[in-house]
Amino acid sequence: MMGYILEIAQALLALLLAPGLVGLVRWLKARLQNRRGAPPWLPYFELRKLFGKEMIVSTNASWLFHAAPYLVFASTVAVTLIIPLIAVPLPFDSVGDLLLVVYLLLVGTFFLSLAGLDPGTAFGGMGASREMTVAAIAEPTIAVAIFSLAIGAGSTNLGQIVTETLSNSDVSIGPGHMLAFAALFIVMLAETSRLPVDNPSTHLELTMIHEAMILEYSGRYLALVEWASWLKLLIFFSLLSNLFVPWGLATVFTPAALGFALVTLILKLVFFAIIVALLETRIAKLRLFRVPELLGVSFVLALLAVTSSFLLK
Amino acid sequence: MTSFLFLFMILAYTASVLAALIGGQDKLGALGAALGAGAGVALGVSVIASGTPFSRVLPDLIPLTGGFVIRLDALGAFFLILIGLIAIPATIFGVGYTATYENEHVSLRFLGVMFSLFLLSMSLVTMAGNVLTFLLMWEGMSLTSYFLVITENGEESTLRAGLWYAAMTHAGLALLLAAFVLLMNGGSSSFTDLRANSATLPTATRDAIFLLAFFGFGSKAGIVPLHVWLPKAHPAAPSHVSALMSGVMIKLGVYGLLRVVLDLLGGGPAWWGSLILGIGVISALLGILYALMEHDLKRLLAYSSVENIGIILIGVGAGLIFHSYGLMSLAALSLIGGLYHAINHASFKGLLFLGAGSVLYATHTRNMEKMGGLIKPMPWTALFFLIGSVAISALPPLNGFVSEWLVFQSLLAGFNIPKPELAILMPVAVGILALTSGLAAACFVKAFGISFLAIPRSAEAKNAQEAPLSMRIGMAILAVICLGLGVGPVVVVPFLGKTISGLGHLPEATPRFTSDLSLRTPDALGKISPALAAVGLLLLLTLIPIMFSVFRVNRRLRLGETWGCGHTGQTPRMEYTATAFAEPLRRVFAEMYRPTKELSIDFHPDSKYFVESIEYKSEISPLFDRWLYDPFLKSVRFFSRQVQHLQSGSLHLYLVYLIGLLIILLLAARWL
Numbered sequence A: 001m002m003g004y005i006l007e008i009a010q011a012l013l014a015l016l017l018a019p020g021l022v023g024l025v026r027w028l029k030a031r032l033q034n035r036r037g038a039p040p041w042l043p044y045f046e047l048r049k050l051f052g053k054e055m056i057v058s059t060n061a062s063w064l065f066h067a068a069p070y071l072v073f074a075s076t077v078a079v080t081l082i083i084p085l086i087a088v089p090l091p092f093d094s095v096g097d098l099l100l101v102v103y104l105l106l107v108g109t110f111f112l113s114l115a116g117l118d119p120g121t122a123f124g125g126m127g128a129s130r131e132m133t134v135a136a137i138a139e140p141t142i143a144v145a146i147f148s149l150a151i152g153a154g155s156t157n158l159g160q161i162v163t164e165t166l167s168n169s170d171v172s173i174g175p176g177h178m179l180a181f182a183a184l185f186i187v188m189l190a191e192t193s194r195l196p197v198d199n200p201s202t203h204l205e206l207t208m209i210h211e212a213m214i215l216e217y218s219g220r221y222l223a224l225v226e227w228a229s230w231l232k233l234l235i236f237f238s239l240l241s242n243l244f245v246p247w248g249l250a251t252v253f254t255p256a257a258l259g260f261a262l263v264t265l266i267l268k269l270v271f272f273a274i275i276v277a278l279l280e281t282r283i284a285k286l287r288l289f290r291v292p293e294l295l296g297v298s299f300v301l302a303l304l305a306v307t308s309s310f311l312l313k
Numbered sequence B: 001m002t003s004f005l006f007l008f009m010i011l012a013y014t015a016s017v018l019a020a021l022i023g024g025q026d027k028l029g030a031l032g033a034a035l036g037a038g039a040g041v042a043l044g045v046s047v048i049a050s051g052t053p054f055s056r057v058l059p060d061l062i063p064l065t066g067g068f069v070i071r072l073d074a075l076g077a078f079f080l081i082l083i084g085l086i087a088i089p090a091t092i093f094g095v096g097y098t099a100t101y102e103n104e105h106v107s108l109r110f111l112g113v114m115f116s117l118f119l120l121s122m123s124l125v126t127m128a129g130n131v132l133t134f135l136l137m138w139e140g141m142s143l144t145s146y147f148l149v150i151t152e153n154g155e156e157s158t159l160r161a162g163l164w165y166a167a168m169t170h171a172g173l174a175l176l177l178a179a180f181v182l183l184m185n186g187g188s189s190s191f192t193d194l195r196a197n198s199a200t201l202p203t204a205t206r207d208a209i210f211l212l213a214f215f216g217f218g219s220k221a222g223i224v225p226l227h228v229w230l231p232k233a234h235p236a237a238p239s240h241v242s243a244l245m246s247g248v249m250i251k252l253g254v255y256g257l258l259r260v261v262l263d264l265l266g267g268g269p270a271w272w273g274s275l276i277l278g279i280g281v282i283s284a285l286l287g288i289l290y291a292l293m294e295h296d297l298k299r300l301l302a303y304s305s306v307e308n309i310g311i312i313l314i315g316v317g318a319g320l321i322f323h324s325y326g327l328m329s330l331a332a333l334s335l336i337g338g339l340y341h342a343i344n345h346a347s348f349k350g351l352l353f354l355g356a357g358s359v360l361y362a363t364h365t366r367n368m369e370k371m372g373g374l375i376k377p378m379p380w381t382a383l384f385f386l387i388g389s390v391a392i393s394a395l396p397p398l399n400g401f402v403s404e405w406l407v408f409q410s411l412l413a414g415f416n417i418p419k420p421e422l423a424i425l426m427p428v429a430v431g432i433l434a435l436t437s438g439l440a441a442a443c444f445v446k447a448f449g450i451s452f453l454a455i456p457r458s459a460e461a462k463n464a465q466e467a468p469l470s471m472r473i474g475m476a477i478l479a480v481i482c483l484g485l486g487v488g489p490v491v492v493v494p495f496l497g498k499t500i501s502g503l504g505h506l507p508e509a510t511p512r513f514t515s516d517l518s519l520r521t522p523d524a525l526g527k528i529s530p531a532l533a534a535v536g537l538l539l540l541l542t543l544i545p546i547m548f549s550v551f552r553v554n555r556r557l558r559l560g561e562t563w564g565c566g567h568t569g570q571t572p573r574m575e576y577t578a579t580a581f582a583e584p585l586r587r588v589f590a591e592m593y594r595p596t597k598e599l600s601i602d603f604h605p606d607s608k609y610f611v612e613s614i615e616y617k618s619e620i621s622p623l624f625d626r627w628l629y630d631p632f633l634k635s636v637r638f639f640s641r642q643v644q645h646l647q648s649g650s651l652h653l654y655l656v657y658l659i660g661l662l663i664i665l666l667l668a669a670r671w672l
Helices: A002-032 A042-052 A063-082 A098-117 A122-153 A158-167 A175-191 A219-244 A255-282 A288-312 B002-022 B026-050 B074-103 B108-127 B131-149 B156-184 B191-200 B203-221 B230-236 B239-264 B270-293 B297-324 B328-363 B379-392 B399-416 B425-452 B469-487 B489-500 B530-550 B578-588 B623-644 B651-671
Strands: A055-058 B054-058 B068-072 B557-560 B595-603 B611-620
Touching: A002 A042, A002 A063, A002 A219, A002 A255, A042 A219, A055 A063, A055 A219, A063 A098, A063 A219, A063 B530, A098 A122, A098 A158, A098 A219, A098 B399, A098 B425, A122 A158, A122 A175, A122 A288, A122 B399, A122 B425, A122 B578, A158 A219, A175 A219, A175 A288, A219 A255, A288 B425, A288 B578, B002 B026, B002 B054, B002 B108, B026 B068, B026 B074, B026 B108, B026 B489, B068 B074, B068 B108, B068 B131, B074 B108, B074 B239, B074 B328, B074 B469, B074 B489, B108 B131, B108 B239, B131 B156, B131 B191, B131 B239, B156 B191, B156 B203, B156 B230, B156 B239, B191 B239, B203 B239, B203 B270, B230 B239, B230 B297, B239 B297, B239 B328, B270 B297, B270 B425, B270 B578, B297 B328, B297 B399, B297 B425, B328 B379, B328 B399, B328 B469, B328 B489, B379 B399, B379 B425, B379 B469, B399 B425, B399 B469, B425 B578, B469 B489, B469 B530
Parallel strands: A055 B557
Antiparallel strands: B054 B068, B595 B611
């Protein structure tokens, strides 16, 4: 029973933390660029504003345009029920593994791209086409990185991977681990539309990807889509931290352990926020047609990760 | 019971042929075909459930090499079910679809006869119990489908497609004949005897049989590089026939491969499996890459069939590799993954072809650049096509995800292979499979998005009307099958376990998969429960509107024009096209596509700042047509020209030939 309560609590926690996390990244970025920046809690007000607004929907749009935000949001929230955030092992661990997580996220991308095409704008089509391109070429890296994790843990299920890493850390932490981490980090940047793949703070630029796709959304639909994309950032941050550095996760469901897990989770998220903010102030956006090279690098890293896991097994 | 079902199946198909022959009885004919297909499904289910094969020998029917032998075991039964599941909706769809042919030069009578005979011969392929029966039915299937391909014989391109198909399928048949002759080794031709004797064959013969069978069946399955007929012939056929050809017929290539390699030969060395796996990986990747560049909707689907055959073969190949190292439970897992993907692909590709058929029916075009906005006039077709697209993109909770997950899991278990140099190739296969599935998602966003969404790009698309009821029912059945296979792997997987148990000494794989609601894999690499995931998604979806009313979210909605950056009056010309959608990927994979680009701009004579017209032309060069088939066809043509010189038309010369031949024969008789 406790497990199920924790599942729901964890999903609510993710929903609650996601806007703050994005706000933090934005604020840190602003500070690093010598700007004052908006306060980190601005996204919460953004959500409230969007949920309170009237929507304008294109006359060309079909029912798919209306259905997509729900599907995107629901599939992303479903992922937060499967991934390890504060405690392992949770009951829903056997409902889905890492592959299901990846494909659930792809559900969101798929429907958002279709919704981008639906109003018939050139921008929407452009965003959809690029989003699918990036998603497709990021896929092999993710799969091969999962492979190397699965070899180490003997399972693709997240709870299993985490408990395995916790119980014999000297075996599971090795060069393969680090290479897989590097590979997934690059993929994270691509999947969450961060620099150098996409610029999250542009509107109306010919280089944009994610923002182009959701250009026609407004009001509560935009709120759902934005919230889901912030949630995706939190999901990737916590996957990167909890799969590779699982220490701090509660393995017993006591208040003390859970409280400690919550604190470590927030610390890990802040750490990743700092890294991403630093990265985004230091590097420029890549040309779209250079992105495959970057993802190619990540694929090679992932392959090396598997190879070393093989050799050291 | 089984004999009754068998007889009923034969009679129903025969009745349907007769109904078609009499003419004007399409509904009766369709009913007969659907009943026959249904009896086939029932027969298959009862054979797998009871575990006892059904057999009948008719020695007097064809008094040659053992007569006409019917023997349906679990493997054949699985494929018989697969045929029936797609044939029923395709037949129902056909009732409405063929109505368009009434005003054209198409013989509905001939179409009906061939359609039922095609279904019957496919069903009998799975039941063949000896070489003669198998080859006869195999050829019957090829011929009837050839006639179905050239149904719309008013067009030159259709006839050419038919010719390609006939040539490729008969080249395959020649290889199969050779394979079976080697396998029979001068002895009995019944599969039971072949199975018993195959172990005594020398290794070189077994290797030769494997290669001949792989490429022979591969030409039917559409593996790269023998796939060239597929994107030509499948789109040319009437859409419900395309659904059967892409969904079902090419799977019989997989059936044949499993029958000969795993069943009759009992498996082989690891390089057999590696070859199948390698070709599977290449087919999957190239198939989807070519599908992405296609804007002919049906040809896109045909190329995607090449991709999916690749995925099935990845499962089969991995299974054979595991089998050769004695890792039986992993072999069972891989084969189950492959077979699961076979039935999944049959259902969603059948659905997509029927959907493309309704679009073709409504708009009279296969060119996606002329479609658009069809979701409004054709909401049902759009919904069904979307379900098919989601399923083929392997998105949960539909069926494509489950089988790709199984194949992934079996490849992930590849580190159990004792040979490191082979095991290290598994992650590469995983990477390519993942790339393939990502590209498939992109491809079907394009297929659905460009055809069904946004503003109509032509008058035909604007005036399109929803397909008639029979066509919608056909699609609905397949959509339900897609959903059922997606959430019900706990039922399907044990069933597949029974299908493959005993093949090449595989143990029955059932118990390991039924422990609880989760789909567990043997060596506990992963577990998922697609059914629970589907329920969860559904709950979350209903929760959002509830939360909206709890938190009093603003529900007002205003319709407005699409924002055009200050430009008003949006036209279809401003939309993204299918070509533009695929452009980034065309650049990324330029090495493979070798695109040619032609850009000509006409300027105003007075100033080059005013453009009068721009013409942009871009083509990709089909690798295999250019480098493999063109040289081959050229040399064949050259050779035939040379032979022509012999035939001058002069009687005297021919007499000289005869005398020359006589002398040669006499000399040969003297010395040999």
